Amino acid sequence: MSVASPRVLLRRIREALAREGDGQTRLDRIVKIVATNMVAEVCSIYLFARDGKTLELFATEGLNQASVHKASLAVGHGLVGRIAETGRPINTDDAASTPGFQFIPGTGEEVFRSFLGAPIRRQGHTLGVLVVQNQAARRYDEDEVDALELIATVIAEMTDAGALPDPTRPPVGVDARPAALTGVAAAEGVAIGKIVLHEPKIVLANPIAEDVDTERGRLREGMAALRGEVDRLIAGDGHGVGLHGPGEHRDVLDAYRMIANDRGWLRRLEAAVEQGLAAEAAVEKVQTETRARLERTADHYLRERLSDLDDLANRLLKKLLGVAPTAPDDLPDEAVLIARALGPGELLEYGQSRLRGVALEEGSTGGHAAIVARALNVPLVVGVKGLIHAAELDDPVIVDGDAGRVLLRPGADVAAAYRETLALRAAEAEQLRALRDKPALTKDGVRVSLQMNAGLLTDMASLSESGAEGVGLYRTELQYLISARAPRRDAQTVLYDQVLAAAGDRPVVFRTLDMGGDKQLPFLKGDYEENPAMGWRAIRIALDRPLLFRMQLQALLRAAGGRALAVMFPMLAEASEFERARELVQIELDRAEREGRPLPAALKIGAMLETPALAFAPRRFYEAADFISVGGNDLMSFFFAADRGNPRVQGRYDSLNCAFLRLLRLIVERCEDGGAPLSFCGEMAGKPLEAVALAAVGFRTLSMRPASVGPVKRALRAVDLGAAREALARALVVEQETARRALEAELARQGVPL
Numbered sequence: 001m002s003v004a005s006p007r008v009l010l011r012r013i014r015e016a017l018a019r020e021g022d023g024q025t026r027l028d029r030i031v032k033i034v035a036t037n038m039v040a041e042v043c044s045i046y047l048f049a050r051d052g053k054t055l056e057l058f059a060t061e062g063l064n065q066a067s068v069h070k071a072s073l074a075v076g077h078g079l080v081g082r083i084a085e086t087g088r089p090i091n092t093d094d095a096a097s098t099p100g101f102q103f104i105p106g107t108g109e110e111v112f113r114s115f116l117g118a119p120i121r122r123q124g125h126t127l128g129v130l131v132v133q134n135q136a137a138r139r140y141d142e143d144e145v146d147a148l149e150l151i152a153t154v155i156a157e158m159t160d161a162g163a164l165p166d167p168t169r170p171p172v173g174v175d176a177r178p179a180a181l182t183g184v185a186a187a188e189g190v191a192i193g194k195i196v197l198h199e200p201k202i203v204l205a206n207p208i209a210e211d212v213d214t215e216r217g218r219l220r221e222g223m224a225a226l227r228g229e230v231d232r233l234i235a236g237d238g239h240g241v242g243l244h245g246p247g248e249h250r251d252v253l254d255a256y257r258m259i260a261n262d263r264g265w266l267r268r269l270e271a272a273v274e275q276g277l278a279a280e281a282a283v284e285k286v287q288t289e290t291r292a293r294l295e296r297t298a299d300h301y302l303r304e305r306l307s308d309l310d311d312l313a314n315r316l317l318k319k320l321l322g323v324a325p326t327a328p329d330d331l332p333d334e335a336v337l338i339a340r341a342l343g344p345g346e347l348l349e350y351g352q353s354r355l356r357g358v359a360l361e362e363g364s365t366g367g368h369a370a371i372v373a374r375a376l377n378v379p380l381v382v383g384v385k386g387l388i389h390a391a392e393l394d395d396p397v398i399v400d401g402d403a404g405r406v407l408l409r410p411g412a413d414v415a416a417a418y419r420e421t422l423a424l425r426a427a428e429a430e431q432l433r434a435l436r437d438k439p440a441l442t443k444d445g446v447r448v449s450l451q452m453n454a455g456l457l458t459d460m461a462s463l464s465e466s467g468a469e470g471v472g473l474y475r476t477e478l479q480y481l482i483s484a485r486a487p488r489r490d491a492q493t494v495l496y497d498q499v500l501a502a503a504g505d506r507p508v509v510f511r512t513l514d515m516g517g518d519k520q521l522p523f524l525k526g527d528y529e530e531n532p533a534m535g536w537r538a539i540r541i542a543l544d545r546p547l548l549f550r551m552q553l554q555a556l557l558r559a560a561g562g563r564a565l566a567v568m569f570p571m572l573a574e575a576s577e578f579e580r581a582r583e584l585v586q587i588e589l590d591r592a593e594r595e596g597r598p599l600p601a602a603l604k605i606g607a608m609l610e611t612p613a614l615a616f617a618p619r620r621f622y623e624a625a626d627f628i629s630v631g632g633n634d635l636m637s638f639f640f641a642a643d644r645g646n647p648r649v650q651g652r653y654d655s656l657n658c659a660f661l662r663l664l665r666l667i668v669e670r671c672e673d674g675g676a677p678l679s680f681c682g683e684m685a686g687k688p689l690e691a692v693a694l695a696a697v698g699f700r701t702l703s704m705r706p707a708s709v710g711p712v713k714r715a716l717r718a719v720d721l722g723a724a725r726e727a728l729a730r731a732l733v734v735e736q737e738t739a740r741r742a743l744e745a746e747l748a749r750q751g752v753p754l
Ligand code: PEP
Pocket: 473, 475, 514, 610, 630, 631, 632, 633, 634, 635, 681, 682, 683
């Protein structure tokens, strides 16, 4: 074997690092030792330059010394750039014919045919690339790849500990410069505050073990402590993971317990310690590898588990280092939470009391943390690359949840501009609060009922705050989305009971499970679908596999006992689907009666109108439905054949397009004809101009996000609806594509605040 045993190699590196010298000297020593011990003619270290986009040659043994700090290449370019981009090693005996290859001029590397490179990564963040090269054509064996990855781990740890140069990070506390990072807006609003790190930064003083037996012992103790912690969390007396609702986080914790007891994990950790790493560095190495593996998998469920694994690995690290996690109770005022990823339970635990905003390095807008953030009314930006690396505890920060930006250490003028915006918004909110208990009555005396959309128990607090008259759409699947397993019937019953209790005498419309499409449930794995939005989803699943559906109906009926209940079904395309779903409700109702359970005081069974086909359903549908609610988000999606979840076509078609308004007008007429009360519950209803258009078309009930109730009410109270209707009619007559401009002009003429 051409490689010294990893343990020997690490010992030599440790000795070399223990000697006097600055960061650069240490890097120079490392490349020498690695080249000698791996019998490589070249060993080089490339690190990210300050721009965060190019990789710079920081140290080399074997390449032209004059090119150190001069040679560089962009991420994605050349083999080194590709390793940095993908986070995966490249091993080849013929570098020049490997895809992406590119000589780095001035280094003299042309003569080296064989190439092995590994990413230098820590906690999901790539810091650089470590490379060995040989002239002879040879493929490096598995032990060599392992050894190189091991050294890359050590370099990553030492870099983060400040023992090696890290050009991308400003020295802590010194000249910390402003940084504007871009992410994706996931919950609107702006937060100004100070950084709190969900995971305090963990810095390892020494990643290389002095003594393997000691490290093995520490690892086992750490694991035992971790298992104890997970057991305590499950028993309900722990801190750090929320155990709020009926069993909703229990499932996550069960998954934690499984991972904490996973033998494979312990085996991999022990193997890394055997190679000569300190216990903490072993945890980091195994986690970095797992991360690289899971990020590549196509399995949605496995990828979701990655954050559980990260969380556990971090807990283990803290046990080993004796670091206490940030406790929700310790939050300072104006805290802005920064995390790699955050579970919905954790976010709930931090709560909204002192939390101003949240920014995540990962996460998605449809992710569960986003759902909770919106419910808590906390601005959230997700997918902010480089965030963890750049953020420092206590630094000033602005989270712009409207623009999807995070401004670290903003300059005084930027901060002042944002404070101005916040002050304006606060003044506006105050104005709107004055309207809270007034009706949405137009100038010409048309009464519109404004309701709110909800999906979590925490939303219900907004009912009286917003002045909404009821919950026009309760999205029951949100509860399912934040659970690892199907919530049990009893847990659902408790939840629905709490929702109804929170609503008091205001009505709540429960929409039965709308899963599939963009809402894939972690525990219900369907086959891969080319086009899930038009696939096996919502009522289609309910009718094909009625078990879950019936369980939900039972829970709803039980929860409502003695109170009024309204349910509606999502994504119907035909009258017969509505009829079959309604039959299932009847069966459950009969059963509840036979069992002598208290029945709902009144039961209304409605339909969501989300497909153009249903607009043209037979008349009997409009006669049979107790009410109809237009799901404008999906209806628009299918009407314009433009996927609502696809950013490339989002916003491409105007919701005030005349063709769409004609369809809505037809629905209004058919509901009037059949006698079905009608409402509208898509996003469109929450925008003042669009809400006026809907009222002008004939909708008398609109359901929207709680924060929209005020602005919509203000517009409706100021409008002469008859005149607005005439403006719309004129636009329709002259066959304009959209009625937006006509309506805008009319409302401007009337002085309606939008
Ligand atoms: C809609 O489609 O408009 C709707 C209200 O339902 P969701 O957004 O939950 O699909």
